[in-house]
Ligand SMILES: CCCCCCC/C=C/C(=O)SCCNC(=O)CCNC(=O)[C@H](O)C(C)(C)COP(=O)(O)OP(=O)(O)OC[C@H]1O[C@@H](n2cnc3c(N)ncnc32)[C@H](O)[C@@H]1OP(=O)(O)O
């Protein structure tokens with residue numbers, strides 16, 4: 001893992017990171033801990049959550065692994081209330097948990113649609129609803145929703161995920177406006193192809209698929225969870241991004257803009 005040094009952006013604050021046991025969620029949780037904040041990582045697999053919590057504790061913060069399926073609204077509500085009571089505050093929520101796989105829309109079963117929409121869209125609402133109440137009561141807080149650019153441009157083969165992420169984007173803008181006057185910011189982070197086990201297995205399981213994804217990125221490379229986490233830290237930090245709400249920070253090496261057609265992408269003009 002890349003070593004990160006940073007000012008103490010989050011000292012004395014508390015964050016909940018869903019899907020914090022792996023990939024981008026783990027990197028965001030660790031970046032929060034590097035900044036001095038206590039963190040609770042949420043997911044279904046206890047082992048990977050405990051591993052993240054153990055790594056976070058090395059930065060001298062309090063870290064907890066909390067097993068919870070974000071599709072269970074009651075369990076989410078109880079967990080969030082308990083964390084806020086234990087710590088006496090809740091400053092940030094990162095809705096990062098997701099499920100995904102590639103399927104032609106006509107082959108997707110209702111159960112497959114439901115699994116992804118329940119995790120991504122409903123899970124994000126349950127967590128935000130529960131955490132938002134504490135943040136609104138305190139008059140401060142930041143919610144960060146991890147989406148993908150197909151939330152606004154769509155993408156064949158991922159209708160469940162694109163529809164769910166599109167819903168999360170609409171939720172973000174709605175709640176940003178609803179809560180802006182009460183001290184709670186709500187933003188989105190939209191990573192491009194990021195080297196994680198979950199995404200690799202779900203979206204580029206073969207070398208050929210991986211090369212095709214890579215070919216779609218003008219920057220010519222995948223990104224890392226740590227690079228994505230730096231942008232998350234910016235949006236979560238009220239001192240640096242306190243006036244940013246309802247927006248999307250895209251961290252995708254230009255992927256959604258598309259590859260150059262008239263040039264080779266490395267020069268300004270010519271073919
Ligand atoms: C082109 C590049 C684009 C880059 C941008 C990418 C943007 C987004 C990236 C990501 O989101 S990466 C994150 C990936 N990580 C994960 O997916 C990890 C978590 N995943 C899971 O837990 C599972 O994959 C899950 C299926 C989403 C949920 O697991 P759960 O245990 O709840 O479900 P199951 O009981 O296994 O299945 C439910 C339902 O779904 C159907 N299904 C499952 N897998 C597939 C598949 N590969 N293809 C088709 N259908 C699938 C399964 O059959 C069940 O349906 P029914 O049988 O009940 O109808």
Ligand SMILES: NC(=O)C1=CN([C@@H]2O[C@H](COP(=O)(O)OP(=O)(O)OC[C@H]3O[C@@H](n4cnc5c(N)ncnc54)[C@H](OP(=O)(O)O)[C@@H]3O)[C@@H](O)[C@H]2O)C=CC1
Pocket residue numbers: 018019020021022023024025042043044045046048068069070071095096097098099100119146147148149190191192193194195196197198199
């Ligand atoms: N990697 C990429 O290229 C991109 C990723 N993204 C987004 O970034 C985020 C992180 O993805 P990434 O790190 O790659 O993927 P991972 O598969 O590593 O992370 C997904 C996490 O979500 C958790 N999770 C899944 N379902 C549930 C559930 N029902 N309840 C609680 N937790 C759950 C998983 O933990 P567990 O299985 O233990 O529950 C896992 O830790 C996602 O929102 C994804 O859509 C967006 C664009 C590109």
